[in-house]
Amino acid sequence: MRSTYASISLANIKHNIELIRSRLKPETKYLAVVKANAYGHGMEAVANCALESGAAYLGVAFAEEGVRLRLAGITAPILLLGATDEDHMDDVIRHFLMPTVFTVETLQLLQAHAVKLGMVCRVHIKADTGMNRIGFTSEATFTEAILLLKRCPNLVLDGLFTHFAVSELADTSFTLLQAERFRRYVEICSQNGLHPILHASNSAAALHIPEAQFDMVRGGIAMYGCHPAGHTVKGIDLRPVMSWHAYITHIKTIPAGEGVSYGLKFVTPCDMRVGTVAVGYGDGYKRCLSNKSEVLIRGIRARQIGTICMDQMMIDLTNVPDAVVGDDVVLLGRQGNDAITADELADLAGTISYEILLSISERVPRVYTKD
Numbered sequence: 001m002r003s004t005y006a007s008i009s010l011a012n013i014k015h016n017i018e019l020i021r022s023r024l025k026p027e028t029k030y031l032a033v034v035k036a037n038a039y040g041h042g043m044e045a046v047a048n049c050a051l052e053s054g055a056a057y058l059g060v061a062f063a064e065e066g067v068r069l070r071l072a073g074i075t076a077p078i079l080l081l082g083a084t085d086e087d088h089m090d091d092v093i094r095h096f097l098m099p100t101v102f103t104v105e106t107l108q109l110l111q112a113h114a115v116k117l118g119m120v121c122r123v124h125i126k127a128d129t130g131m132n133r134i135g136f137t138s139e140a141t142f143t144e145a146i147l148l149l150k151r152c153p154n155l156v157l158d159g160l161f162t163h164f165a166v167s168e169l170a171d172t173s174f175t176l177l178q179a180e181r182f183r184r185y186v187e188i189c190s191q192n193g194l195h196p197i198l199h200a201s202n203s204a205a206a207l208h209i210p211e212a213q214f215d216m217v218r219g220g221i222a223m224y225g226c227h228p229a230g231h232t233v234k235g236i237d238l239r240p241v242m243s244w245h246a247y248i249t250h251i252k253t254i255p256a257g258e259g260v261s262y263g264l265k266f267v268t269p270c271d272m273r274v275g276t277v278a279v280g281y282g283d284g285y286k287r288c289l290s291n292k293s294e295v296l297i298r299g300i301r302a303r304q305i306g307t308i309c310m311d312q313m314m315i316d317l318t319n320v321p322d323a324v325v326g327d328d329v330v331l332l333g334r335q336g337n338d339a340i341t342a343d344e345l346a347d348l349a350g351t352i353s354y355e356i357l358l359s360i361s362e363r364v365p366r367v368y369t370k371d
């Protein structure tokens with residue numbers, strides 16, 4: 001085992017899913033978004049845990065991710081949230097993955113591939129109601145697609161969905177407008193006798209915009225224990241799933257006036273006890289956090305000093321005089337009464353919690369705990 005590891009609490013995934021679901025209508029289904037290696041947490045383990053915790057569907061970005069789940073023995077419905085190109089259609093159909101469709105041409109191609117394989121392909125159609133990423137933007141073209149789909153014996157409309165662009169804002173007006181636009185597409189389906197499962201909300205909308213709730217929500221970041229929107233923090237006991245640990249590999253006292261690390265950008269103002277930790281930007285601890293972030297040692301905050309290297313970084317041990325080589329260093333997560341959150345690191349790095357979690361590289365072993 002390397003000197004650093006990320007501990008993933010399966011109990012907290014379960015807790016977070018149950019918490020999110022407790023805020024939904026009882027009949028609303030939960031799609032667990034496990035794309036990008038489950039936001040860095042490990043796709044197979046998270047998918048299995050989410051399904052055991054009540055998730056009905058899984059969501060990934062593209063075919064390879066879906067196939068990976070199938071090869072792990074997962075049989076639950078899997079939605080591919082991104083575009084599927086023709087090269088991947090046979091794999092998608094063979095593995096019973098559900099592609100997202102947002103052009104008439106894709107429907108035609110899927111039907112042709114399904115006929116060739118003698119199989120049925122369940123699809124979700126996406127309407128773009130304001131995100132301007134993927135999805136039908138014209139009701140006329142959408143109607144054309146629905147009529148075509150009805151004539152395709154090898155295609156089944158499993159779902160209809162849209163995606164919100166600003167559901168993390170306290171001002172819900174644009175999200176509600178998107179929900180309203182989505183209802184037009186739902187109506188077109190109904191008028192044509194189609195009643196797919198409807199879904200729109202991501203974590204932020206699932207937690208705080210009940211008016212935009214349809215038959216299913218697609219939850220990612222909240223399941224991993226991060227608050228999707230600052231104003232939703234209060235009273236919602238989401239529990240961070242990942243904590244990232246390392247240990248002190250070396251301690252020395254550096255005399256006053258010495259530079260530390262590449263570029264000598266940190267200069268010791270006095271004699272300083274400094275610890276080295278074997279984690280760096282090669283592990284996903286962002287270099288832009290240099291001289292900004294803090295870690296926890298013996299439950300006490302200690303600041304990172306000097307440029308973060310690829311595999312190592314230095315910590316000012318002034319606040320932790322008792323620290324010794326081998327002490328646990330928490331880069332992310334709780335120790336004692338304090339915690340370093342993904343949001344804290346994200347603020348310092350000028351990004352969002354998603355990117356902090358996803359940046360933690362494959363070099364860092366994931367260890368799963370049941371508590």
Ligand SMILES: Cc1ncc(COP(=O)(O)O)c(C=O)c1O
Nearest residue numbers: 033081163202203218219220221
């Ligand atoms: C289409 C779609 N649905 C749902 C999600 C989950 O969003 P969140 O992690 O904010 O819950 C994402 C995430 O990027 C997405 O792209």
